[in-house]
Amino acid sequence: MSLIAYVNGGFVPLEKAYVHIEDRGFQFADGVYEVIACYNGQFLELKAHLERLVRSCQAIRVPLPATQDELESLIRETYTRNKLDDAMLYVQVTRGVAPRIHAPAKELRPSLIITARELPAPDDEKLLNGASAITLSDIRWQRCDIKSIALLASVMGKQEAMSRGAYEAFWLAEDGHVLEGSSTNAFAVINDVLVTHPLDCHVLGGITRDIVLRIAAANDIEVCERPWKLDEQGLSECMISSTTHAVLPIVRIDDKPIGDGAPGPVTGRLRKLVLAEISVLTSA
Numbered sequence: 001m002s003l004i005a006y007v008n009g010g011f012v013p014l015e016k017a018y019v020h021i022e023d024r025g026f027q028f029a030d031g032v033y034e035v036i037a038c039y040n041g042q043f044l045e046l047k048a049h050l051e052r053l054v055r056s057c058q059a060i061r062v063p064l065p066a067t068q069d070e071l072e073s074l075i076r077e078t079y080t081r082n083k084l085d086d087a088m089l090y091v092q093v094t095r096g097v098a099p100r101i102h103a104p105a106k107e108l109r110p111s112l113i114i115t116a117r118e119l120p121a122p123d124d125e126k127l128l129n130g131a132s133a134i135t136l137s138d139i140r141w142q143r144c145d146i147k148s149i150a151l152l153a154s155v156m157g158k159q160e161a162m163s164r165g166a167y168e169a170f171w172l173a174e175d176g177h178v179l180e181g182s183s184t185n186a187f188a189v190i191n192d193v194l195v196t197h198p199l200d201c202h203v204l205g206g207i208t209r210d211i212v213l214r215i216a217a218a219n220d221i222e223v224c225e226r227p228w229k230l231d232e233q234g235l236s237e238c239m240i241s242s243t244t245h246a247v248l249p250i251v252r253i254d255d256k257p258i259g260d261g262a263p264g265p266v267t268g269r270l271r272k273l274v275l276a277e278i279s280v281l282t283s284a
């Protein structure tokens with residue numbers, strides 16, 4: 001059976017889900033997006049995702065294509081129509097269709113598309129043994145807090161990681177501190193403290209990052225949001241977080257082992273705690 005997508009006012013089979021070639025998302029990457037997990041009909045932090053979408057739209061001055069309540073019901077309907085159990089909902093808003101001129105016309109109707117697919121899960125081998133990452137100078141723009149569809153730098157980062165046999169690329173600031181992954185937030189355990197870059201325009205405020213920090217603090221894991229470097233004394237573990245990974249251990253970076261090169265105890269504990277929290281948040 002075909003997957004069903006929502007495109008600008010109607011539900012259509014995915015094979016017939018098209019937008020116009022003059023959509024500004026296609027021509028200028030002039031849009032924003034969200035990726036939301038749904039477990040057996042229960043959405044994870046749907047309100048937080050919608051609020052981030054609203055903030056992203058406001059930041060690029062694109063009017064919301066529907067009210068927050070209407071968006072929520074369209075997202076729920078897309079999930080229901082696709083008859084999936086655990087699903088990943090993709091929501092994209094662009095400025096709309098117009099002749100290709102940089103300056104956006106005032107009266108554009110924003111485009112809204114929503115798709116649903118099976119929720120991808122990190123593979124068991126990576127969960128058991130950990131994954132590897134490389135570091136790259138951050139070549140992205142200065143507003144990484146906006147969840148923009150302009151993801152060419154992230155694609156290039158991921159491509160470079162893959163070509164070196166690694167799973168993720170960590171963006172480094174000019175002074176060498178770790179910002180985040182190409183599509184994930186990055187954390188380290190340094191002298192038993194869970195450390196991650198603070199929220200500013202150099203990182204995306206991940207919804208999973210919030211869950212990780214909240215759950216860590218609630219379980220007596222000390223948390224500190226500050227810039228950090230890979231060569232800091234006492235750094236024993238690294239991990240990434242995102243909607244599709246929850247928490248995943250990173251055990252090698254630039255071909256050097258982190259700690260003893262195996263997933264560490266804090267990462268293991270946090271992954272369990274975060275998965276338990278996800279079950280609570282998504283129980284009927």
Ligand SMILES: Cc1ncc(COP(=O)(O)O)c(C=O)c1O
Binds near residue numbers: 182185207208
């Ligand atoms: C650059 C970046 N950082 C972090 C994340 C994680 O965000 P979330 O936890 O909301 O999935 C993503 C997800 O796409 C991302 O692209």
